C-alpha cells in the first residue's frame with residue numbers, strides 16, 4: 127500500500143474477501159454488500175442460513191461468510207421455508223432476482239409470504255433476465271427493448287410490469303414490505319435501513335420481511351453505469367414507486 | 379435396538395406415516411392427491427404433537443423444494459404424493475441427488491399417463507428407478523408389499539437416505555396404501571439428531587462457511603462430482619433386498635414387486651397346492667435392482683415370467699439381469715383394473731408349460 131492510499135472502511139466480517147464476478151456498474155454487488163454489512167452489524171453472521179437462487183446472483187454463497195444452500199430457479203422461498211421449519215432458531219435469508227421471483231417462482235413467493243414464514247427475502251429488480259442474456263422479465267417496463275421483446279414490451283400482448291412490493295404488502299402473513307433503490311448514496315443509505323427493518327421483523331418473529339431493490343443491469347440495458355443509474359431515477363422509480371407497503375411495527 | 383411395540387390394525391398409508399414418525403421425522407411437506415391423502419392428514423395432527431413441523435404446501439413443486447431446505451438443515455424430512463404430483467417433484471429430486479441431500483419421497487403410484495385414474499398401477503417404475511428428473515443420478519427405491527413393510531421400509535428409508543446422503547423413494551400403490559392389516563410398531567431408541575449430519579448448514583462459526591449446491595462450473599468439476607455419485611450408487615448395489623418364495627425347486631420363477639408381488643404369492647401358493655413347480659421372486663429394492671440374485675436363479679436353469687401392473691417396465695431390468703443365460707416372459711395386467719390371484723393363474727401355467 128502506498129502512503130497515499132488509505133483504507134476508508136473495513137470489510138464486514140460476513141463478507142468474504144474475494145473478487146466478485148459482476149459486470150462493472152452492476153448493483154447486485156451493492157445489494158450484497160449491504161446484506162453482509164447488516165449481518166455483521168446485527169451480529170447475525172454465525173446464526174444465518176442463506177438460500178441462494180438462480181440468476182446472476184447465484185454465486186452469492188461464495189461472497190458471504192454464512193452457511194448456504196442453493197435453490198432451483200424460483201423455488202428459493204420454498205427452500206427457505208424448509209430451512210426455517212427445520213431450524214426455527216436460525217436467521218434465514220433468501221436472495222432472488224426478478225425473473226426468479228416474479229416469473230417462475232411467483233407461486234412460491236406468494237404462498238411463503240402469505241404463510242408469514244419468519245424469513246427475510248431480498249428481491250433485486252433489474253427489469254430483465256440478467257444471466258441468460260437480457261430477455262424480458264415480468265418487471266420489464268413498457269417499451270423496454272429486450273432480446274425477447276425486440277420492439278419493446280407491449281402491454282396488450284405482454285401485460286403490465288408486476289409491482290411485487292405492493293402485492294407482497296397486501297398479504298396477511300407479511301410483517302414488512304418495502305421498495306428502495308440503489309441509484310445514489312442517499313437511496314443506498316435508505317435501502318440499508320429498510321433491509322435492516324426486514325431483518326428485525328424476523329428477529330422479533332413478526333413474520334415475513336420483503337425488500338425490493340431497484341437495481342441496474344448495465345450490460346443488458348446496453349448502458350454505461352452512469353446512464354443505468356439515471357434510468358433508475360427517470361424510468362423505474364416513476365413506475366415502481368419507492369416506499370413502505372407494509373410495516374406491522376408501524377401499526378402498533 | 380428396538381423395543382417391543384404395539385399391534386395395530388391400520389392402512390398402509392398410516393403405517394408409512396407412523397413408521398416415519400418412529401424414525402424421527404422432523405418435517406413433513408405435502409399436497410393433497412388421491413390415493414395418498416391419509417399421509418398428509420395423519421401428519422397434520424400427529425407430527426406437531428411430537429414437536430415436528432407439518433406444512434401443506436401450495437403445490438408438489440413447493441413441497442419437494444421445502445424438502446431441500448429441511449434436508450440441508452440436517453432434519454429428517456419427507457414428502458408424499460402420487461404419480462402426477464411426483465412428476466412435479468422431479469426437479470427437486472434431481473437437486474436433492476445433485477446436492478447429496480437425504481430425504482424420503484413416497485409415491486403411491488396411480489394410473490397414468492396424464493391424469494389417468496386414481497386406481498393402483500405400476501406405471502411409474504421407469505420414472506422411479508431411472509431418474510424422473512434431469513441429469514446423471516439415481517434415487518434409491520423401496521417397494522413395500524404389505525402394511526408391515528410400509529412401516530418397516532420407511533424407517534429403513536431414513537437410515538439409507540442419511541447413510542448415502544441421497545433421496546430415497548417408497549414406491550407403493552392404492553392397494554398397499556388403502557388396505558388395512560395388522561402392523562407391529564417399533565419404539566425406536568432415542569437418536570442423536572446431530573449424528574451423521576456434519577455436512578449440514580447450521581451457521582458458520584469457527585470454521586469456513588459451508589455451501590450445499592449442485593452447480594459445478596469449473597472445468598472437470600462436474601465430471602468429478604458425477605463420478606463420485608456413481609461410486610455411491612455402485613456401493614448401494616451391494617445391498618439389495620428381495621423376497622424369495624418357493625424358488626428352490628421351482629421350474630418357473632415369477633418376478634413381481636409390491637402389491638402385485640403379494641397377489642402373485644397367493645397364486646403361487648394355490649398352484650403349488652396343485653403340484654405346479656412355481657416360485658416367486660419379489661424385488662424389494664427396485665433401485666438398485668437385485669440383478670445378482672436373479673442371475674443366480676437363471677444359472678440354475680429356471681424359466682422366468684415377469685408380472686406387472688403396467689405394459690412392461692421392470693421386465694427390462696429382469697431381462698438385463700438374466701440376459702446372458704435366458705429370457706423372461708411378460709404378463710402385464712392393465713392399470714384401470716384390479717387383479718386377483720386367479721387372474722395370474724393362466725399366464726403362469728402358460729409360461730410354465732410353454733416354449
Ligand SMILES: Cc1ncc(C[n+]2csc(CCOP(=O)(O)OP(=O)(O)O)c2C)c(N)n1
Nearest residue numbers: 180181182199223224225226254255256257
Ligand atoms: C428451471 C430453469 N429454467 C430456466 C433457467 C435458466 N435461467 C438461469 S438464470 C435465469 C434468469 C434469472 O433472471 P433474474 O432472476 O432476473 O436474475 P438476474 O440474472 O437478472 O440477476 C434463467 C431463466 C434455469 N436455470 N432453470
Ligand code: SF4
Nearest residue numbers: 148149152182256343
Ligand atoms: S448481466 Fe446484469 S445482473 Fe448480471 S452481473 Fe451483469 S450487470 Fe449484473
